[in-house]
Amino acid sequence: MKNDIFLKACKGEKTERTPIWIMRQAGRYLPEYRKIRQRYDFITMIKTPELASEITIQPIEIIGVDAGIIFSDILVVPEAMGLKLYIDEGKGPRFEKNIQTESDIENLCVPDPTEKLKYVLNAIELTKRNIDVPLIGFAGSPWTLFAYMFENEPGKDFKNAKLFIYTSSKLAHKLLEKLTLAVSDFLIAQIESGADAIQIFDTWGGILSYDEFKEFSLKYIAYAIERVKSKFDKIPIILFSKGTWQWIDEIIATGCDVISIDWTFDIKKARIKSNEKVSIQGNLDPVVLLSEPEVIKREAIKILEKYGIGNRHIFNLGHGILPDTPFENVKVLVETVKSESKHYHK
């Protein structure tokens, strides 16, 4: 591996500058991605290792990020458990049938990832042979997958999922336990296939009420981390939990190595809370990348300055890059972070 500063920053080791990668960096803002997308549908792209690997490598070569993240989707785990996926054009992947009853939950299996998710593992193996930066594997958090399993129209109130935990908490816990096993087995398999770090996406933790977050999301994330760490204690685990400043102390305490924070978090305060025990990834508002070079430079430097001198910062956005981001703006961001961050690594 030629460039391992991302891994060093995850572990708090000394680096010459701040590493950068971008959530959803293998995606629609890249003209090279759109070319492939014209010929294949999304599901074919994630299920064909050669395509998934090619797309994973694109931002590493074109944008010059310090880590790759395997091109896939968090919904592959529920699919492997038994919920068939289809593409609702313009809206993204959806399940053919949502979870509604106890027998729906019982019918779900804890899949063997080397069988049911072999295409992701193959894509990881293939990618690892062709890149000289670390590769990140990932999964959705149990609660976030749970939330999608109950909704035809995700991204709104997640009414069905929340209603289920309020009215059928025992069954909800049963499903979350299954999901935790499936998620952690999959993360372990990704590491065994060559992933150098993993990220857990708790995109919808922030919609839960204060107590429910701990009971239905955080507890299962901590359990998944424990299962992965018991097999691979040296592989960094990044935890991205969106809109959850109110639980930051508990998030830091899950056993993860890196917390990934959105733009509503103050990175300076987050660093103080972290007490240098975890690294911090983030936290530029993706909307900034829709603006112009001077604004992008100004906002990137603001974050570097706020984090201050130290080795435990990984630059990233606070959420996935927006599909309509001009590709040149992303280059400006990466170059700014690469050059300007040197001042904070003396």
Place this chain on the structure above:
Amino acid sequence: MKNDIFLKACKGEKTERTPIWIMRQAGRYLPEYRKIRQRYDFITMIKTPELASEITIQPIEIIGVDAGIIFSDILVVPEAMGLKLYIDEGKGPRFEKNIQTESDIENLCVPDPTEKLKYVLNAIELTKRNIDVPLIGFAGSPWTLFAYMFENEPGKDFKNAKLFIYTSSKLAHKLLEKLTLAVSDFLIAQIESGADAIQIFDTWGGILSYDEFKEFSLKYIAYAIERVKSKFDKIPIILFSKGTWQWIDEIIATGCDVISIDWTFDIKKARIKSNEKVSIQGNLDPVVLLSEPEVIKREAIKILEKYGIGNRHIFNLGHGILPDTPFENVKVLVETVKSESKHYHK
């Protein structure tokens, strides 16, 4: 006024039980509301004082809440400033033309509310003659109105509004100053027409980045509060800022009398932070009201218990009631709070 426990709780005075009202309580979940809605469109309903007043009174009589809130919409202020409204059926009110340029901003006026918003003031006067509980007036926060002024499709990323503050911050401040004058003049006029308390809805503060919230939202809220307080220092001001736990100390310090918190806030921690200087309104997840009586009772009691013994709690939801809420469930909530809260007022 027969029942003023809502006002007493705003001021921290002793009451026998916890008062309750419900955000968006005059709305679609009520069969009586839907009857009127069949005959008139939304804009006619808010612009006809007799209709607005009748709708305002419905939940007071039917559900038995301890305060009314005038039936209106936060977008009436931008309309009075010069942005014409129309109804996009199924989606709600929209502007015919959004703000895009400097001259769009210059063309907006700071309206005289006794002229341009007379229909709201008349509805308040009419309502006051017919109720025996306090009446709440309201307005959107300057930033929240700003956010809507830039978007055809609000409720998503508010990309245009955010992009504008990143790239044209001076102009953004100019518009926010205008909005602050318009909002505070309107709140003052509502008090002069009989409103006993007012609420500022900062629904979209929580989408801003950490520093931008203070610069583009909180600063203008504090200024609006200052302007209202300089005329009416005894009228309680409630500040609802959604998804903003990270700024709770600053929100408490704005000069408001009550903070209204969503379900992601821990009401116990919020009370400790408030140091009994402000009252706390909230914070049931509206999804709970879609469930069943036992769950509603359990969750309501949980919040009463968490707040604990004291006079500074106003029971409410963490956001507006969902339109598909069964009306009987709301009655269960109100009855539970009325009877159970007595244990916390010894």
